Amino acid sequence: MDIAFKGEHLLQGQIGQFFIILSFGSALLSFLSYYFSTTDDAGKADSSWQNIGRWAFYANVLSIIGIGVCLFNIIYNHYFEYHYVWAYTSRSLPTRYIISAFWNGQEGGFLLWLFWEALLGLFLIFKAGTWERPVMTVVALSQVVLASMVLGVEIFGMKLGSSPFLLLRDSMEGPIFSRPDYLSFIKDGQGMVPSLQNYWMIIHPPTLFLGFASIVVPFAYSVAGLWQKRYQEWIAPAIPYALFGCMILGTGVVMGSFWAYESLNFGGFWAWDPVENASIFPWLTLVGAVHVLVVYKNTGHSYFTATMLTMISFVLVWYSSFLNRSGILGETSVHSFTDLGMFWQLVTGVVIFLAIMVYLLVKHFKTMPITKKDEETYSREFWMFVGSVFLGLSCFHLIVVTSVPVWNAIFHLNIAPPADAARMKHYNVVQSSFVVLITILTAVAQFLKYKRTDVRRFAITTGVYLFFAAVVTALIAFATGVNKMHFVYILAMWGSVYSVTANGKMLADAFKGKIKLAGAAVAHIGFALMLVGALIAAGTSDVISINNTGEGFTADFAKENNPRENILVYRNQPLKMGDYMVTYLGDSISAPEHFYKVNYKKVDAAGKVAEDFTLWPKVQVNKGSLASSPDTKHYLFHDLYTHITMTNSISESEEPGAEKDGTQADEDDEKSYDAPIPHEVAIGDTINFREGFMVLKKLNKGVKVQNIPLKDNDISVGAQLEIVSHGKTYTAEPIYLIKDGGVYDFSKKVADAGLKLRFSKIIPEKNKVEITVLQQKESAKKYIVMRAITFPYINFFWGGSIIMVIGFILSIFRRKNEMKVVPVAVKQGATKGVGKRQPVSLK
Known part of the structure; x- marks a missing residue:
């Protein structure tokens, strides 16, 4: 018998669920329409399939906005009859965090991703020109897969997605939900995890998800280029979008570091947590892709590598999402979500885009453009290619180690994740080794020209700058204490300083008339300064709260903290x-x-x-335990x-069940x-x-x-x-x-x-x-x-990140202006070709 539940606000949820279904249906219709406009209507200036695809995508955009309005309405009004609202908000939650509660859960994160991808799709409809049909086919397909993640319906006994409009009584069991007035017993929600109650969490997730969403665009161009056999033409329009993706995703990752530094209490800005690692998988490969795309655009070399790196970046976005949302990292990461029953649906999402990539690369491998002549060793494009390979290898190492729980699940292994200290040391040493090579290559390339460089002049210039960088590194090492660290860190510092000096020369040349070169130089300088700051701050950070009393506090305290580093x-x-x-x-x-x-x-x-200041570190009582957030005194050259x-x-008022009558309170007080x-x-x-x-x-x-x-x-x-x-x-x-x-x-x-x-x-x-x-x-x-x-000199890390973003912006404008210029590879005879790989003459 149906129960007439009292006090529920069902209309908002029903409208929101309608918009979810509409978003899925309209994305599916747009995908199919754009697909047929690309295949059946190929060559037609006016395509009815294309028009249907456009209008369906407009409907998709409007439906996503409708979902957002309905979800924000139930969150803002504290309608705890909805599981999403009950699980992630509370009445005591400050208004400023009501906004971040929107994407606090998995469903909200998918909606944010959907929203950004919808806006990018709108932009492409008006700006992609002749690329609209194949590119929008891929974007619409991505919208279909994303929308399926929030459908929250059951088909043939199989759950498809998790809806943010799921009712609490439908998601939980208990005798309370058999009562018509069950809402009268639910006075508040579970609230937001204290560490997420930080202003960075208002801006960090939207930026990160915009970065994830933006990578679909270069992926879509690469798919379209192979699909339509327009092998060279997609490169130029894809580069600005790839740069934009690098910039936004990189900014989002750095914002996450800011959040960890200001809100978490592990004492740092990067812990090599599996979810942190997963967020930089696609960034590393996309940065590599950008460099190889530029190499191909200028010389016609490394087409396969450029295309593969571009494609794999979006596949890694989905793999990162799988790691974070499937629950598989539950025992190794403090940041991952629990499994919402979508494990295999997330796997399917990864497989769809991986299959598209593999199919197109294999099918078109023989017809892809190649060059007759090998690259010159003393050329900029050769070492840019090598640097991109090392970026890929760096990413590969992170994937292999981070994915230990995945290997355990696939191969029925029982590999235990390393302890925090061992994990930090492993990642720091291995990744610092890659840093040495990558930073040196970003600098070496600046002294080289495209095609060929005078070897003698190159050797002299490089040697002078390497020696100067070694002197500066020695001074830094002894001044900051880096000299006491692992020798790999010192080498990484040397490479970073060398990169700053070499790219500084390139920036100086840019101001002398080669202004178009400024973007790359500024981005490289910013990246190198980030590494300098990270190496010094992480390597020479000093605990000053030394406990010499022998006080160990409690046994439980010693399990989580080092009593020697804490004072009473x-x-x-x-x-x-x-x-x-x-x-x-x-x-x-x-x-x-x-x-x-x-x-x-x-x-x-x-x-x-000499100094007198006050800090305000804070804590919250979270399910019986303290959740602590630091406060920091910022100086120019260090942080406290x-x-x-x-x-x-x-206070007692902060503890659950702490209310007492006046007499009892007086007695306890005495x-x-x-x-x-x-x-x-x-x-x-x-x-x-x-x-x-x-x-x-x-x-x-x-x-x-x-x-x-x-x-x-x-x-x-x-x-x-x-x-x-x-x-x-x-x-x-x-x-x-x-x-x-x-x-x-x-x-x-x-x-x-x-x-x-x-x-x-x-x-x-x-x-x-x-x-x-x-x-x-x-x-x-x-x-x-x-x-x-x-934390000494940590401002180099934050300042370097800002400089790197500025460099990306300059590069985006440069590449955007170059889009009308015919690529060198096309000028030199590269053709679409069918049946065999076509050589590109470099004469």
Whole structure:
């Protein structure tokens, strides 16, 4: 029997689900129409199939916008009857994170990907020209596969996709869902993981997904070029899109590093986590593809490699998505999603585009253009090709090691993933080896010309710059401590410095009239500076919160943290830490975040305060455990990074089930103090206590006592006290009240001094009063355990990333302007050819 559930808002979800089905159907119709316009209507200027494909794609765009509006509506209004809203949001979630909740779950991520790809498709419809039909066939097919991931329907007993409009009662079991009023028991959602509550998560995922989506465009051009046997023509229009994909995806990855650095507490910006690795698979191969595409465009060499790298980049986008979303990395990555039952659907997505790539490369291998003449060893294109090969090998290493869980599943192995320290060392050493080769090649290529270079001049110039780079590297190594690191890191530093200097020369030449060369030089300089910053910051970071007390805290703490690198700081008790005196001054709550005020002071030899600043690291209570986010003091040449690893100062209101009645709260409060000690004092007398002293300054008669009205015969007196503790001064005024014949006292707390003060008696015969002092027990004193790290020269990493993006932008404009120029390969006789591979004369 159907149950009439109360309070549900079903219309929004029904409309949203309608738009999901419409997006899938319209993408499928667009794909088929563009396919037939490419095959059946080939050569026709006006194609009805093409028109249908366009209008179907317009419908796809509108349906995706409709899905987004409906999903945002149910998120914003906290409709917890929907599983997506309940799983990823809560009423306490700040408004700014309501936006990021849209893509917090897998379904939202697919929708974001769909949205960006739809906008790119619209752009291509108006700009692709004669490439529209074959290119849009591929883009529409990608939309079909993506839309299937959010369908959330069951066909022949098989689940197809996961819908963001799935109802909570349809996704979970329990007796509560048999009640018509089940929503009255669901007061809030599960909320967002604390580490995701960061402004970078508002901009990082959209940028990353735009990068993923943009790679479909060069992939589509390469597919269209082989499919239509227009082997050379697709290269020029594909290069700007490939550069755009490199720029956006690279920016998204760096934003992820920013987020990890500012929000996570592992102490760094890159941990070689499998999901982090997966995000750079397609970036590495696409950067390699761009270089080989340029090589082919200028010389006619390396066509197969250029095409293969372009195609594999989009296949790796799907493989990365599989790793992240299938649940297969659940035991090796803290960032991966759990399996939503789409494991084989994700595998199918990878296989579809891999099959297209393999089929076209094999089918057209014999008819692809080749050159009669081998490349000159002393030519720029040769070493650009070699550099791209090493980028591919770097990616291959990451794929092999990151995919250990996949190999275990396929071959029934039981290879255990390495521990964090071993994993970091392995990746750092191997990838640094690739860095040495790649950076040197990006520099060597700048001293070479296309076709052929004078060997003697090249050798002299290269030798001078290599020697200069070695001198600079030696200075950097000894100044920063890099010389104490693994020799591979020093070589990587040498290669990076060499790349900066060599490309700096090229940039200087660009300003002398070769401005079109500026983009590549700027991008290479930015990339090399990123590596310099990463090598120094990661290799010479220094933990300054050294614990020399032998305190191990707890056994559970030692499992996750190194007690030697964490110090215990009591509230308002300054503690020496390296060159600083640190003081935990207090805390504040801005729900759901709990901020800790940590003051740093550096005193010079003369006793003067050279630095004085405050950091606010924060924590959240997340399912019974602390989720910590650091705060960082930024200098020009280093960062000081601080995060909380343990505390006893989380307030009861932040703990689940912590509400207590007033009596119980008072009793618990008294238990946290030592036995009360009364003191008889006159005005001006001093009372000493364990961590300071206080002075009775004066007695104030007739003070108001909260909202209690006083009669003529009532007496109220306040004892004005000045308290000095740990160099800080506080004031408090406990009150003594005689009302209607009864005697009352109203205590005052001085939390920062750990005191509770009572004006407990007036002694007129001695002209004194009694002040009772309660001191907080040592075990009840608020404290934090914190870890502090310095990261030298990390601004080279952040600054280099910005410079690299600027270089990509300059290169995009350059290649866009070149699109009207006939490629060299075409000028020199490369033809489409059928039946055998056609040679390209380089005479």
